[in-house]
Amino acid sequence: MAKINPFKPNSPVPPGMFAGRIEEIESLEKGLNQTKHGNSSNFLITGERGIGKSSLIGYIKPTAQGLIKSSDYDKFNFVVVNTVISNKSTLISFIKLLERNLKREIEKIGKAEKVRAFFEDTWSFVQRLKIMDSGIDKAQVNEELDLIIDDFSYSLAETCKRIINPENGESAKDGIMIIVDEADNACPDLHIGYFFKVVTELLQQNGCENVMFIVAGLPDVVEKLVASHESSMRIFSQLVVKELNPDDRRYVVNRGLEVGNEQNEEQTTITANARNMISTLSEGYPHFIQQFSYSAFEANTDGEISEDDVGNGAFKNGGALDAIGTRYYQSLYNEQIKSDEYREVLEIMAENMNSWIKKSDIREKFSGNDHTVSDALKALTARKIILKNPSKLGEYRLQHKGFALWIKLFGRRKNATS
Ligand SMILES: Nc1ncnc2c1ncn2[C@@H]1O[C@H](COP(=O)(O)OP(=O)(O)O)[C@@H](O)[C@H]1O
Ligand SMILES: [Mg+2]
Incomplete structure (x- = not known):
């Protein structure tokens, strides 16, 4: 009989197979405890693709729900809403998604009918939301957005207060945790930084201190947040997820x-x-x-x-490096690097794996002219495909050994077949 392979290269790891991240989990649990006691904390989790952001979320979610006991605190009892942002998300679709997921979670509490009626009433504004007419001018759009965010914050605050102070027969909750994964997908129309900044302020004004936001994404999510609202980073504690030891x-x-x-x-x-x-x-x-x-x-x-x-x-062929390359490197290599000359530069660099190599050494091996090498190095650095040595002029290297190995083993083949 074929054996079941327990390893999970294609999905977040289940909590039972989760390794490390002790400091990150301690910070998040501390944040949960703060939020539970009326001092809400928000987190921004950043890190490269495949570093384990969603897996960390997959661990903290059941902890917040009380399904996993935390090491330092009593079991938590949060309502958790888990959402993902796509590049098609608009502010309205995002708020609708949050409302729908929150509704599902709230319906699990106590006497469903009463809670449901409260919820329908509190969130009735969502039914009236329509995709904004592209004909209306910018000032009008911004005004609409402010009204929508105001409605959203008020409804969220009321819902949170209601589940913390339950009526007869319902169990009290610690608060609401809202997870927003893949936030780097946010397009400017989502106003993601503005949204979090204003919502957290309005929650406070509405007397609600028990909502915790966890936002996760690739490192460039920071730029997106700042572009949308200058001081939006201030509401988050940032956790940068790194390689495992x-x-x-x-x-x-x-x-x-x-x-x-x-x-x-x-x-x-x-x-x-x-x-x-x-x-x-x-x-x-x-x-x-x-x-x-x-x-x-x-x-x-x-x-x-x-x-x-x-x-x-x-x-x-078809092994681990091949699979990793297909998922991580191939698009980098074939789509983002359009020129065969740039690929040749990468091939020369890959001979040194990911250690530093002098521009003059690259030039010696390169079939084209000097000018092209300079252009290639500049473009590849700008796209963060290679690194420039900050302490030694004219030295460059590939970011990862894996990428170097893959270029050596499969780079040509993929290039030839695509
Ligand atoms: N702490 C961990 N322990 C064991 N495996 C992990 C851990 N974190 C991530 N993984 C594994 O790494 C891969 C990528 O994890 P994922 O959480 O999806 O990363 P990200 O969301 O940062 O792209 C998955 O295959 C997952 O099973
Ligand atoms: Mg992820």
């Missing part, structure tokens, strides 16, 4: 195998060297740990994952 990486591998061994009759072990190899290859990126582990698990046939299994799983 080697101990946590090994924990991910061990924990995954444990979960697999609970599900499968046929047991799987791993040698210490193989585990270290996964840790090193991953460079600490949780997504890569899951993918290299997944592929090693697939490659293994004798019950013990060895370095050979990790290597085979990692480097063969």
Whole structure:
């Protein structure tokens, strides 16, 4: 019988397989405790793609709901609303989404009928929201937006007060946690920074201090927030999610195998060297740990994952690096870098993996002229595909070893077939 592969390269990790992030979780739990006691705190979680933002959210959500006990505090009892922003979200569609999700969660509390009636009444303004006519002028749009945000804040404040001070037969809640993931997708029309800034102020004015916002996104979400409202960053504590340390990486591998061994009759072990190899290859990126582990698990046939299994799983066609490349690098390489000459520069740089290389060395190996090398380096740096050495003039490097390896192994092939 085929074994069930326990590793999860394509979805946020379930809380039972979650590794590390102890400081981040402590901060978030402290924020929950503050919010519960009338001193609302908001968080901005940033980090690169695949670093584990959604997984962290997937851990803090059940903690806020009281399904996971926090280490320092009594069980929390928040109502949690979990939303994702897309590049099509408008302020109106976003508010409708929040209202709908909040309604679903609220209906789970106490005597449904009474709560439902309260909710319908409090949120009736949402029914009247219409997509704004593109014919109306900008001043009018802004005025409309302010009115909508005002309605939203008032309704949210009233709802929060109602569930904290419940009527007979309902259980009291600690407050409301609103999660907004993939906030880097926000387009300017969403006015995301303005929205959070004004809503948090209005909640306070309406006497509500028990709402916590958790906003997550790629690092450029910061620029988007600031572009929309200069001081919007001030309402957030920022958590920057980084690579996992080697101990946590090994924990991910061990924990995954444990979960697999609970599900499968046929047991799987791993040698210490193989585990270290996964840790090193991953460079600490949780997504890569899951993918290299997944592929090693697939490659293994004798019950013990060895370095050979990790290597085979990692480097063969359709293996881990190939899969990672398809997800992370291919568009970077084929769509964002239109010129074959720029790709040649990257290929030359990849020979050095991700260590610094002098511009003059690149120039020597490059088939075209000097001017093109300069242009390429400038453009690739601007797009954050390569890094410029801040302490040594004329030195550049690729950001990640994984990208370098992938260029060496698959860059040409993808290029030729696309
Ligand atoms: N703390 C963690 N422990 C174990 N695996 C993790 C952890 N964080 C993320 N992962 C894994 O890494 C991958 C990317 O995680 P995800 O949370 O989706 O990242 P992001 O939202 O930052 O893009 C997923 O495969 C997930 O299973
Ligand atoms: Mg995510």
